[in-house]
Amino acid sequence: MNNVSIISKASHQIIDSGLKYDFDIQENSVVLVEVSTKQIKKIERIGNDLFIHFNDSDEVLKITNFYNNQENSDNSLVFLDDDQRLLWIQHLEDLQVMDNSIPYQVLDDVEPLLYHDDSGFMLLNPWWFAGGAGVLGAAAIAASGGSGSSDSKEEQSTETPVVPVEPSQPVDPITPEEPIQPVDPIAPVDPVDPVDPIDPVEPVDPIDPVDPIDPVDPIDPVDPVDPVDPVEPVDPIDPVDPVEPVDPVDPVDPIDPVDPIDPVEPVDPIDPVDPIDPVDPIDPVDPVDPIDPVDPVDPVDPVDPVEVNKPLVDENGTSLSGTGEAGSTIIVTDVDGNTSTTVVDENGNWTFPENPLTEGEVGSIEAIDTNGNESGEVELIGGDQHVDVQTWGGLKAVAANHAYVLTTENGDKAASTAAATDATNTTGIVGTGYNDTLYATAGQHIYNGGGGSTIVSGETVWSSTGGMDIIDYKLAVTKSLNVDLSLTTAQNTGFGIATLINIEGVAGAGGNDVFTNNAKDNSFEGRGGNDTFNLIHHGGHDTLIYKVLDSTDGTGGNGADSVKGFTVGLYEANTDADRIDLKELLVGYQADQDGAAHYQNGKATIDANDTIEQFLRVVYDGQNSYLQIDRNGTGGHYQDLLVIQDVKTDLATLLANHQIIIA
Structure with missing residues (x-):
């Protein structure tokens, strides 16, 4: 720094x-x-x-x-x-x-x-x-040569001045009006280069290679990066090479095509020409393609294969499914070398209805994109395939005012639209009066969260139609959902048809979900996929929740989401202000009790000794603000986590407003 x-x-x-x-x-x-x-x-x-x-x-x-x-x-x-x-x-x-x-x-x-x-x-x-x-x-001093002072004052000049000529430096009679040419005392007329259009301090001067100003190079004014230059004392032609002060092998070095110790190309002795590195299949300087770091199609370096992301596995039981690059081929190889293949669909999802690996069998999985680039094989072990009885795993004891609402549908039927539909049920699946989590199944259902409680001015307040009741779509696995909390009529969510009553929150699945808020306080947990949050209805706080789904992924497996209608403001004072809960994603961050940022003289400022900028940053591109994360806090491997559309903000403001939860 x-x-x-x-x-x-x-x-x-x-x-x-x-x-x-x-x-x-x-x-x-x-x-x-x-x-x-x-x-x-x-x-x-x-x-x-x-x-x-x-x-x-x-x-x-x-x-x-x-x-x-x-x-x-x-x-x-x-x-x-x-x-x-x-x-x-x-x-x-x-x-x-x-x-x-x-x-x-x-x-x-x-x-x-x-x-x-x-x-x-x-x-x-x-x-x-x-x-x-x-x-x-x-320090201000009076200008010399004056005999008095003037009462009138002109406006201060805002024009950037040129560097003044020192009195001891001659003025080049060919261009006497040129004040930016302060050197050239030995050759003021410069007979070799009389016009001298590029000779302010002779940094390059290809027309005048003899360089009469610098014949012995004792302090090398032509070469400002090379003040001593003991190996190249004369240096008549080496203006192109400002970062190569020694170079005993190639002291003249006008273009440096074959120099094995060229600092621009310090390794690469196999491919010495290599000015732009267009093909170069064995280029040791180009292990991660510094000339083309983004490398999406790699037109500059076509031999350099594009890195292919390894496929992500979301479900590993009787079936096997996950996400990958659209159009890629997913290959699963069992312990005997037998292979099974499937293709990633346009939404980035792939599935094997029957798991190619038996429970506990050690195999491998890899992805090959449409250009033939391979991700490389990674080990895959066949998961638990015992499904005789539906079980509800992952449930944790939470707040005293929270309850889980579970159904007794068989797992296969819960995910089957035809089997899960119960058209005779006009009451629906009803909550308990606590803040409930209702698990959605396929088919057509009514979900009624009922009452619940919220914290108002530090006190717990119960309402027959309020609280924070959440509908959870974990059984949708990798399906993409579309859930609108502002609708009170039946809607096709992508995983059954649901009528949502007194529902204040949604937890998604592994697809690219779209969630829309209502005028109450809402919470959204997008989970996997690249999700979109439409916070277009005002009147309440909305919270976006992020948890660790894949500990090896830079975003914790949450993808790159976007939010529309995000309101920036002090959370406790602005009833529309929204927030982002990241506390489970940051590995090793030590939060203090009073937060990472505060307002000082009206400006949001991150605390001097706080390390949050090693984990998070916000970049504004002129239209959108990008919330980026480095989960391990190295400060050098940021990934986009959330695009805040049509909003200009920064990390200090969001933290000082209590709009990012980090502890």
């Missing part, structure tokens, strides 16, 4: 700083990042925000509002590298992505980028660096 300082161009004061990855600019400023330029992977613009990616970390530094729509927007980006040099990043106005050649301008200090008071005062060199840490100091 790198120290970042935000300096106001108007006041010359540090207005924000620290070791963190998210800053919000409120006024025109200089953003100073203490990091070597060798560590910068790319700089990109998303909306009005600037993102900086690093080579040695998956963390991303976000500068919110670096670009804003105001006409006087004037923010500057400066890096402080390991040699204590200030490098100003130019030409950010029309930036989309900058990742190959980042134009740097070396500065003596950041004072030229700050605004100056025209009343005769200027702020002297405000930077002193001790031990690599930036400390801002400033």
Whole structure:
């Protein structure tokens, strides 16, 4: 993590700083990042925000509002590298992505980028660096050469100034008006390169390779990354290679096609040409394809096979079923080498009606996608296949005001639409008066949660039509459900036809479910699949619940869900504010008693010593906010858990509002 300082161009004061990855600019400023330029992977613009990616970390530094729509927007980006040099990043106005050649301008200090008071005062060199840490100091002194002062004051300039010419540096008579060309004392006219359009400090200068300014290279001003360069003292042509100061094998190195110790390609001696790595089947530098990390179809590196996810098993009993990539072939091999195959349907579900493995038999399972890429075999053991009597497993003792409502239907019939239907039952399956969990079966039924209790101002309040009664669709296994709590008439849920009365919550199955709320307090547990939550009816709190379904999966087996109509606000004060329960997903997170974030001077701020940002982060793309999770808290393997559609928010706000439950 790198120290970042935000300096106001108007006041010359540090207005924000620290070791963190998210800053919000409120006024025109200089953003100073203490990091070597060798560590910068790319700089990109998303909306009005600037993102900086690093080579040695998956963390991303976000500068919110670096670009804003105001006409006087004037923010500057400066890096402080390991040699204590200030490098100003130019030409950010029309930036989309900058990742190959980042134009740097070396500065003596950041004072030229700050605004100056025209009343005769200027702020002297405000930077002193001790031990690599930036400390801002400033002192105002009267400008010399004046004989009085003026009572009139003009507005401060908001235009970023160019770097001034030192008096000892000649001005190049061919282009005397060019103040950005402060060097060239030996060849001011530059006869080899008289026009000299790219020679401000001669960083590249392919037209003038003799380089009369740098004949012996004692301190190498042409090569700012290479200040000593004892092996290449003359260095007449090596401007392309700023990160290769030694290179005894290939000191001239104009393009470096065969250099076995090329730092751009430090391993790969088998394939020395390799400028873009288009085919390269044995490329040892490309084990995870750094040129094409997303790698969905891999057009740049077609030989490099696409990684195929291993199939997930949801049901392993008399039948075998699960989820995978649509169109893939699932292959199960038994202990004798016999294989059984099935194809993943368009919804990502696959099934073997009869389990190819007997109970306890050790076999294997793998997936092959439509392009022939293989996931590799993993061990699979045939599950429990004794189903003579329906049993209800996984039930836990919970709150005193909670009860389970179970039916006595046979397991096979409970999942059969025809067998489970009881058209003569006009009363339905009725709750107990506690907060009930009613287990849904196939067929046509009425589910009436009855009464229940809620907590109001710290007191338990019972209502004949209230509480938190939940309908649980665990028997639907991998079917995709569509349940609307705002309907009081019969609806086709995808697993039977249900009439829901006094039902306040839904627990899904393993498919891609769609759940819609009503105007009461509701709870939704999507479980497996990529679920959608429509929180379009207002008047109550809605809670999205996440539990561990697969401990080996980055999201705990919950998929990547999306929510529409999510209301951001202080949960205790806003009756429409919604929340997300993640407490069972975070492995090793130590929560304190008063929460991870609080409001300070009206701004949501994560506590200084809290580690929650190693487990969770929120990224805004200009339209949607993405809640991402790293369950083990390594801070480098985030996965999308929930897309909050059409909402701009951040992790500190959700935590300070008590809208994320983490303990």
